Amino acid sequence: MNKIPQVLSSLLIVCLFQQLTAQQQFNNTEMKIDSLLSEMTLAEKIGQMTLCQSPESQNADAIETAIRLGEAGALLNETNPDRIRHYQQIAVNESRLGIPLLFGRDIIHGFKTVFPINIGLAASFNPTLAEETARIAALEATSVGVNWNFAPMVDISRDPRWGRMAEGFGEDTYLTTTLALSMLKGFQGESLSSPNSLAACAKHFAAYGAAEGGRDYNTTDVSEVELWNTYFPPFKALAEAGIATFMTGFNDLNGIPASGNSFLFQEVLKEKWNYNGFVVSDWASITEMITHGFAADDKDAALKAVNAGVDMEMATKAYAKHLKELLNQGKLDESQLDDAVKRILRVKFKLGLFERPFVDSSQIIQTPPQQHLLLAQKAAEQSMVLLKNKGQLLPLDSTTKRQIAVIGPMANDRYEQLGTWIFDGDTNLSITPLTAFREKYGNANIRYAKGLSNTRSNDTSAFSRAINQAKKVDIIFFFAGEESILTGEAHSRAFLDLPGAQSQLFQKLRQLGKPLVLVVMTSRPLAIGDIIDQADAVIYAWHPGTMAGPALANIVSGAVVPSAKLPVTFPKTAGQIPVYYNHKMTGRPPSAESFIPMEEIPARSFQTSLGNTSHYMDIGFEPLFPFGYGLSYSSFEYKNIQLSVTEISKSDSLEISFTLRNTGDYAATEIAQLYVRDLVASITRPVKELKGFQRITLNPGESREIIFMLKANDLGFYDKDGNYQTEAGKFLVGVGGNSAINLSLQFLLK
Ligand code: GLC
Numbered sequence: 001m002n003k004i005p006q007v008l009s010s011l012l013i014v015c016l017f018q019q020l021t022a023q024q025q026f027n028n029t030e031m032k033i034d035s036l037l038s039e040m041t042l043a044e045k046i047g048q049m050t051l052c053q054s055p056e057s058q059n060a061d062a063i064e065t066a067i068r069l070g071e072a073g074a075l076l077n078e079t080n081p082d083r084i085r086h087y088q089q090i091a092v093n094e095s096r097l098g099i100p101l102l103f104g105r106d107i108i109h110g111f112k113t114v115f116p117i118n119i120g121l122a123a124s125f126n127p128t129l130a131e132e133t134a135r136i137a138a139l140e141a142t143s144v145g146v147n148w149n150f151a152p153m154v155d156i157s158r159d160p161r162w163g164r165m166a167e168g169f170g171e172d173t174y175l176t177t178t179l180a181l182s183m184l185k186g187f188q189g190e191s192l193s194s195p196n197s198l199a200a201c202a203k204h205f206a207a208y209g210a211a212e213g214g215r216d217y218n219t220t221d222v223s224e225v226e227l228w229n230t231y232f233p234p235f236k237a238l239a240e241a242g243i244a245t246f247m248t249g250f251n252d253l254n255g256i257p258a259s260g261n262s263f264l265f266q267e268v269l270k271e272k273w274n275y276n277g278f279v280v281s282d283w284a285s286i287t288e289m290i291t292h293g294f295a296a297d298d299k300d301a302a303l304k305a306v307n308a309g310v311d312m313e314m315a316t317k318a319y320a321k322h323l324k325e326l327l328n329q330g331k332l333d334e335s336q337l338d339d340a341v342k343r344i345l346r347v348k349f350k351l352g353l354f355e356r357p358f359v360d361s362s363q364i365i366q367t368p369p370q371q372h373l374l375l376a377q378k379a380a381e382q383s384m385v386l387l388k389n390k391g392q393l394l395p396l397d398s399t400t401k402r403q404i405a406v407i408g409p410m411a412n413d414r415y416e417q418l419g420t421w422i423f424d425g426d427t428n429l430s431i432t433p434l435t436a437f438r439e440k441y442g443n444a445n446i447r448y449a450k451g452l453s454n455t456r457s458n459d460t461s462a463f464s465r466a467i468n469q470a471k472k473v474d475i476i477f478f479f480a481g482e483e484s485i486l487t488g489e490a491h492s493r494a495f496l497d498l499p500g501a502q503s504q505l506f507q508k509l510r511q512l513g514k515p516l517v518l519v520v521m522t523s524r525p526l527a528i529g530d531i532i533d534q535a536d537a538v539i540y541a542w543h544p545g546t547m548a549g550p551a552l553a554n555i556v557s558g559a560v561v562p563s564a565k566l567p568v569t570f571p572k573t574a575g576q577i578p579v580y581y582n583h584k585m586t587g588r589p590p591s592a593e594s595f596i597p598m599e600e601i602p603a604r605s606f607q608t609s610l611g612n613t614s615h616y617m618d619i620g621f622e623p624l625f626p627f628g629y630g631l632s633y634s635s636f637e638y639k640n641i642q643l644s645v646t647e648i649s650k651s652d653s654l655e656i657s658f659t660l661r662n663t664g665d666y667a668a669t670e671i672a673q674l675y676v677r678d679l680v681a682s683i684t685r686p687v688k689e690l691k692g693f694q695r696i697t698l699n700p701g702e703s704r705e706i707i708f709m710l711k712a713n714d715l716g717f718y719d720k721d722g723n724y725q726t727e728a729g730k731f732l733v734g735v736g737g738n739s740a741i742n743l744s745l746q747f748l749l750k
Contacts, residue, residue, distance in 0.1 A: 032354075033345045037338060039097060041070075045334075045341045046323050048073035051104065051280060051314045063087065070095045071320065073312065073344055074102035074148065079424060081364055084145035092357045099345070100353035102199070104148040104280075107187075108167050108421040109133070111140035112365065113372040113429065113546055116383040117419035117487075117523045118153070118179075120542025122169035122567035123630070124382035125671045125693050127182035133379055134186020136372050138198045141424075143365040145358075147351055149198040150247060152183040154234035155207070158578040160571065161214025163491030166420050166523030166543075168209060170567030171580045171627060174690045177234040184243055192244065193352035195359065199244035204282060206264055207231040208249035214577065215492045220251045225683055228718030232268070239273045244347045246279045248310060250288065257292045259285040260301070265309030272722060278311040278343035287316045298322060303331055311340035373429065373547055380544035380551030386562040386631040388538040393515055395558025395633055396475065398440050405470040406434050407509065408479035409452045409502070410521040416455075419523050419543025420488025429546045433479060433519070436549030440557055447473055455483045456500040463501075467508055476509050477556070478535075481521035484543065488523070496527035496574045503531060510534050519552065525570040529624045540566075558633060563669035563695065565630035565738065569623045576619060581627035581739035582686035589687075590615035628673050628690070628738035634664025634700065638672070638736055647748045648712050650726050654747060656708040658735050662698035669697040670737060674708045677732040677743050678715060685717065688734075688743060708735065712749055 037045075047070045052063060054077030066072040067090045078084055084103055091101045109115045115133040116124075124130070134152075141149065153167040154176055169176040180202075189197040207227060211218040222231065235246070246269060249258040258264060259281050269275045286305040287298055295301035302318035303326055313319045326332040348354065386394070396402070410416060414430035438446050451466035453459060470476050480502045485491065497503065509516055518535040520526065523543050532538050539562070544551055554560040571579045594611030598618045601610065615621040637660070644655035660672060674692035678685040692708045710733070716726035728750055734743035 029346065029349045032349060033342050036097065036099070036345060037341060040341065042324055042327070042334070042337075044070040044097060044099075045337050046319055047071035048099065048341045048344045049312050049319050049323070049337070050317070051076055051312050053315050054078050064090055067091050067101065068094050070097060070099065072101065073099070074104055076104040076314065077423070078103055079105060079144055079146060081144040081359070081361060085358055085361070088145070088357050100348055100357040102148045102348065103146050104150055105141060105146045106151065106421055106423060107137050107141050107146070107149045107198070108151050108153060109419070110376070110422070110545065111137050111424045112426040113137075113140060113368045113376050114418045114422050114425040115376050115379045115545045117166050117543040117545070118169055119166050119523055119567060120383035120544065121379060122175060122179055123385050123542065123564035124379065125175065125565055126382055126695060127178050129379055129382060130179045131182040131186040132375055134183040135189070136375055138187050138189065139196050140365045140368060140372070142196045142198060143359065143363050147199060147353065148201070148245070149187050150201045150203060151187065152180045152200065152238075153203050154180045154238065155204055155209035156231050156234070157209035157568075158580040159209070159211070159214035160496055160524040160526075160568065161492050161494060161574060161577060162209060162211055163216060163420070163487050163493070163524070164209065164489055165568065166487045171569060172567065172582065172690050173230055173233050175567055175693070177237045180234045181237055181241055184238055184241055188242070188244065192350040195356065197351070199347055199351055201245040201247050201280070202235050202238040202243050203247035204249035205235055205246050205258060205269065206249060207253055208251045208258070211251060216490050217250045220253050222254065224720040224722070225718065228720070228722050236273055239269060239275045244277050244350065246275070246277065248279065248281050248285055250282055250285050252292050252294070257285070257289045257294050259310055260289050260294055260304035260308045262308040268722070270309055276343065276346060278340065278347060279309055280312040281305065281310050281314045283314050284316045286310065286313050287318050299326065302326065306332055306336055306340070311343050368426070368429065376545055377547035377550050377554075380541075380547050381554055381560045383542055383544065383564050384551065384555050384562055385540040385564040385566055386538070386633075387540050387625060387629075388532060388535060389631055389633070390536045392633070393537045394517065394556060396556055398557040398559070400441065400445070402445070402474035403472060404437065404441055404446050405473040405476045406437050406446055406448045406479065407451050407466050407470060407476060408505070409450055409455045409457070410481045410519075411448065411477075411479035412450065416483045417521060417543060417548040418484060418545055420484050420491070422484070425546070431547055431549040433549045433552045436553035437477070440553040451505045452500060452502065454500070455481060455486065455498070455502060458501045460501050460504065463505055463508055466505065467512070470509055470512055470514065473514070475515040475517065476512070477517045477519060478506055478509055479519045479521060480506065482523070486522070487543070494574060496525065496571065498526065498528055498531065506531055506534070517556070521548070525568055527571050527573045527624065529572055558666070561633045561666050561668040562630065563632060563671060565628045565671045565673075566625055567627070569627045570625040572619045572624045576616065576623070579623050582689050584684050585687050586614045588613045590621035595620050626738050626740040628671075629740070630671070630738070632664070632666070632668045632670065634662055634666040634668035636670045636698075636737060637661040637663045641735055641745060643733070643745055643747055645747070647750055649750050650712045652712050654710045654712070656710060656733055656735060658706055659703050660696055660698065660706050661703040662700055665700050667697065667699045669695050671695050672706060672735055672737065673739065674710070674735050675733070675739065675741065675743060676710070676715065678717070678727075679730045679732060681717070681727050681729065683717070683719070688739065690739070715749060
């Protein structure tokens with residue numbers, strides 16, 4: 001008998017069995033949930049909907065009492081394993097129904113081992129790496145008993161003034177979605193019930209990153225088309241991939257605060273996307289609806305939040321205080337609370353907390369093992385973007401006898417190199433650039449001066465020592481940027497320059513006329529084109545995390561060749577914001593031909609003589625650096641770009657092939673990017689959209705044929721009602737090393 005049908009039939013049986021098992025498991029869990037729910041009092045149901053603040057900031061007795069009475073479903077910001085065990089024991093052994101607690105924490109880019117801040121990790125364009133970092137974070141956090149992570153943050157942001165651009169994966173929906181799914185796999189593992197799996201949280205739903213003026217918590221006014229095509233896709237992908245929870249944004253979206261927005265959480269998330277996890281508010285975001293002027297008081301805020309589909313309240317007590325009264329007044333139905341509680345219990349059952357509420361204290365990771373640190377170093381190496389390298393100044397071979405100056409406030413700071421959202425980062429593990437440069441190049445060859453006490457300082461009294469050190473060397477490395485506290489939540493800036501007197505210090509160093517390398521450590525693009533123009537080489541290192549030093553030393557010495565690419569467009573000035581690569585064409589697109597620099601405009605020019613196109617007279621229209629940009633120590637050539645066909649139907653795929661050649665002298669990795677443009681559609685479409693990327697490593701002189709597959713369905717878009725459609729018509733397509741490429745080939749979607 002032919003083996004193939006036999007194999008196929010057994011595979012089919014296995015798949016069917018797996019599906020049946022999964023369905024049975026689901027049904028069993030649902031039965032347990034329903035059974036438990038039927039025993040719960042109203043107070044216990046409302047308790048499950050209450051996420052209490054960290055006990056340190058509260059009276060611990062009050063927390064214990066609340067847990068014992070079943071009035072707390074979860075705690076946040078508790079990471080002491082003994083206290084976690086203590087509170088869990090009260091919940092499991094002393095409360096009436098023994099429902100275990102969730103312990104939530106913000107583990108954005110690592111727990112004890114800190115990985116590059118996510119905007120930096122995004123520059124790696126490496127989903128596997130992203131997943132690995134999330135997996136390590138989950139191992140370290142679950143070992144102490146944390147079982148819920150308020151991550152990944154997947155807010156698309158096109159405004160570097162916004163401090164929280166740091167936490168996301170940049171401006172592009174495709175890249176953000178790809179990396180978010182990888183982080184989810186890392187956090188939640190193969191199964192949520194595994195002891196080292198973290199329940200993850202998609203945040204902040206939705207469009208929180210579209211804050212007007214880049215000012216955190218500010219109003220967001222976003223069209224439905226933009227919501228569906230730009231801001232929603234990462235959340236939709238996470239919902240469909242089984243992320244355990246969602247979190248509301250602080251923002252008022254089109255006049256309705258997210259925490260009271262039933263369009264977001266009822267219509268879109270729970271109905272259209274059929275989501276069965278639970279929604280937690282952001283910190284006090286429910287009662288902030290009073291401040292928004294959307295709720296009259298706590299009670300009204302609680303009513304609006306429950307009706308909007310917010311299942312759990314973080315940090316405040318509007319639910320605890322008012323839900324019972326709202327029910328008694330008939331303003332809420334108990335079925336609404338039952339739905340919320342079932343969602344919360346479902347996550348607790350999936351986590352296996354009823355079977356295994358306690359972690360094995362012998363498994364606590366007190367000090368991360370070397371492989372965690374090595375991954376942090378690899379992640380940092382793959383996130384650092386080489387923006388400039390005049391005359392191939394870099395790499396600087398580790399055997400060099402040249403004297404090196406390491407100058408600047410970010411050169412030797414174990415804490416500041418970690419970036420924002422590092423509650424649990426262990427600074428004892430940090431290795432700074434100074435330490436690593438001394439290791440790499442030999443102590444005798446390194447001269448150090450901080451120059452400024454911190455990145456905001458305007459005290460130039462230490463400049464002379466820095467200049468004196470720099471006078472004695474052959475090459476200067478200036479480590480500048482923003483301290484951790486200048487990025488992240490509530491830390492927006494109107495200017496995007498180097499804070500404090502860093503620019504002045506740079507100029508003093510520049511005046512010495514020696515080779516000058518600028519290393520920027522921050523978590524947002526800075527509009528420092530004038531400084532970059534004067535530097536000989538520039539490495540944008542972001543906040544690289546624990547292993548900043550060894551990673552930079554490897555990049556600078558050429559032990560690792562830089563491969564990273566910008567996940568966000570760099571503006572020339574804050575006045576250019578918003579500036580992003582996948583903008584619309586407009587009816588009057590700018591062009592180099594039409595742009596006359598303001599200082600060259602002839603006096604009394606006739607009004608229409610300047611070319612009526614969409615540009616700025618003072619800075620033109622090009623960004624400082626485009627999305628996807630990044631240099632290598634080598635160089636790459638894209639040739640023979642071809643399409644498998646020039647026409648495809650809506651059920652087809654298109655193959656884009658090209659030859660990539662390493663035309664330089666170093667083995668190196670290129671992040672090849674695939675962009676498309678929909679030339680004519682029922683709504684205006686972006687001038688180009690990233691639809692694929694590949695990391696390709698080639699030896700010097702080596703060529704390889706690379707293929708991208710593009711499914712017709714990938715060419716679609718959402719209409720204002722959230723209906724996804726692909727429309728027949730002409731498309732342009734192109735591949736290259738950044739988003740500034742021309743899309744040279746055309747095909748027809750029939
Ligand atoms: C913060 C943040 C949110 C975080 C939460 C708990 O205000 O907006 O991202 O998860 O509070 O720390």
